[in-house]
Amino acid sequence: MQTEIDKLAPGGGSLMIAWQLKGKRALLVGGGEVGASRIGHLLGADAHITLLCPEKGLHPTTKDYIAKYPNRIAYYDRRFTGPAELHKMDIVLTAIDSPATSREIVDLCRQAKIPVNAADIPEFCDFYFGAHIRDGPLQIMISSNGNGPRISALMKEKVQASLEGYEGLALSKIGQLRAELKERVPEIGGSLGRKRMKWMSKICNEWPLIDFTLLDSAMIQKLLDEGWEKDRVPTFTEVCSKPRPLGVEDSSKGHRFGSNILIPIAHFVAGAALMAAVILARRR
Amino acid sequence: MQTEIDKLAPGGGSLMIAWQLKGKRALLVGGGEVGASRIGHLLGADAHITLLCPEKGLHPTTKDYIAKYPNRIAYYDRRFTGPAELHKMDIVLTAIDSPATSREIVDLCRQAKIPVNAADIPEFCDFYFGAHIRDGPLQIMISSNGNGPRISALMKEKVQASLEGYEGLALSKIGQLRAELKERVPEIGGSLGRKRMKWMSKICNEWPLIDFTLLDSAMIQKLLDEGWEKDRVPTFTEVCSKPRPLGVEDSSKGHRFGSNILIPIAHFVAGAALMAAVILARRR
Structure with missing residues (x-):
């Protein structure tokens, strides 16, 4: 076994x-x-x-x-x-x-x-x-360990298609946040280093990835003042100094809604409409 | 620019x-x-x-x-x-x-x-x-270059979800095919090495990935006899010494059909059925 x-x-x-x-x-x-x-x-x-x-x-x-x-x-x-x-x-x-x-x-x-x-x-x-994808600080490598380099290249296309396109930007903003935090807490390793890592990990778990793309320097400072210094994770709206641009409003939920719900609804409605048309046509 | x-x-x-x-x-x-x-x-x-x-x-x-x-x-x-x-x-x-x-x-x-x-x-x-995915000879690594290890871990789940589950098996069969071909043509590098790579690349382009999972030793020999030796890519049915198991019959087309067509059809039919029920109920 x-x-x-x-x-x-x-x-x-x-x-x-x-x-x-x-x-x-x-x-x-x-x-x-x-x-x-x-x-x-x-x-x-x-x-x-x-x-x-x-x-x-x-x-x-x-x-x-x-x-x-x-x-x-x-x-x-x-x-x-x-x-x-x-x-x-x-x-x-x-x-x-x-x-x-x-x-x-x-x-x-x-x-x-x-x-x-x-x-x-x-x-x-x-x-x-191997086959390689790069988007700013994000790098993905696909290796077939020499078994099928062409397959790695085909899989690369597939993995690339599964990305949203803003991952690199979001990661670079997270990198800026991490760098600013390290300015405040420069300890290498140790218990403070671990605490720093845990806080970064927590905000990455709680914030939808796309929200990070909107971070600017002022928001990063506010996030550290209201978050790190108070050992908590503020919400995006707490630190946001400007309205979210249209289309980002719903953050990751917006995306999920777009791909997972709207399309089935469209098909459902199309089916309903066609059936209605057929039945109503037969009634006349 | x-x-x-x-x-x-x-x-x-x-x-x-x-x-x-x-x-x-x-x-x-x-x-x-x-x-x-x-x-x-x-x-x-x-x-x-x-x-x-x-x-x-x-x-x-x-x-x-x-x-x-x-x-x-x-x-x-x-x-x-x-x-x-x-x-x-x-x-x-x-x-x-x-x-x-x-x-x-x-x-x-x-x-x-x-x-x-x-x-x-x-x-x-x-x-x-980095975050690491392994399936047999397939390995995928996701690195944030230190900007957000937690994001790499989250992206790993997403990339993993985009895989079909048979990639590792298919790659190991392709590796067996490559090894058998190298037994016949052991040259390292050079023009024969390039020809060998091109032929492998061609079959990987032409065969749906899932078909490779069904290769056995006899089929690999037939593929080399009918393919490599004659400088062409045989179809799967030409080399297949046994019937395809049910569910693999349609190879990659089957998969595409499953995920891209069947679900919208299901929603379309559901919409149509509901509308028919509503209209017919009102007629009574």
Whole structure:
């Protein structure tokens, strides 16, 4: 029988993590189509990129990136030359056609203890990429663990369709609230750190997500004065310094009403109307 | 104006990756509630775990893990003692109440170039965890980049609800198909590797996901004989050696029919029936 622990730890998977690259150095070998997508991921994580690729191998998107981010991408019009390229690198990605060269780079990275990914060669990789959704501070990754990358891409579309579109904005406002709270209570960890986390968690549970999108600096201060300082969660209307814009009035209930009730009602009414028309027509 | 590249590379995020830990060594310092959840993640990724925690600090779930996986978890009833603990470790996680000890461990890891995560102290982390969904080979991670972990947890429920429930099984069958194809065409990378990827991608595009759940070994061989060898994608009925079980007959169309058409029809019919009843009642 499968126990709770078996379900928790089925094995055969990966450790799904959000790697921090702000101010870190990334070496990318290869600037073709896959290389261009890697640059997008690396820039999104604020890495400093060194790109090695003969100019004729550059994808148009890669060229756009190089032109647009000269301070973020150091581009060299040549192939990988040897171990010295790895000096001070924090992460290495290969996106080239030669498995032999990828193997060579991967072996050098292992010796230097630098995490490495070789595109299309899972056997060589310390980590895999997956299908990726980004909306401001929100990031979602879908991995098939190499079983079906195309399925991950199809599932990404489905997950994306299940989002409302304001999650990223709401999260960035929650991040501002958290940052302001940390200004007031700068303790790292410990009992105050835990209390801070619990209060943040509580307001996230009680407020509909869409309400956070309307927070401004004044409201955040009021929320901390009336909420954190008094160890409670104020309602949105308590801290709201301006009327809610039309269409947001009903907050999440509005959305639920829209998708779950209105459409069935419309179908019900359409059915009723058609039946009425049929019966009344027969009566004449 | 925001260009396509700005949307691709907005900065401020993480590199979302699926870290490979099969056969690797992980040091976990702390076995409380957070520690127990870390063990789940590490076992799910097939890591060998060394756990340091005074016995009185063990969460009941941690105790269950230690009892159930004696060959996967080496448990020591003590605190972290110093740099020697990091010997041969590939990844280190702390889940303890003392930020000072976490800081000490993190500094040692940085010197030794070992990736490290300190629970609840994002400032110390090389990587973050997020809300996590697992179904066989399918893994989905939702990260708020530290802005609102509780929101990630709420979004996880939503994403989970958007899944059908057979994605993991379908993906594992696709993985079997891919493995059998690699037996026939073992080339790593190169033009044959690309052709293999394209064919896999094509069948994933053309077959409804649920059909893959019905694949068995004989069907996989037939699919490769009639498909890969002839550079085409056979239909499901061409390779199916047994009748589809009832309820799967219509494959993905069946599902779409179920959720998108049947419910509106039901509401339409209900509306029509009610109106008929009302009108007919008035006629009597």
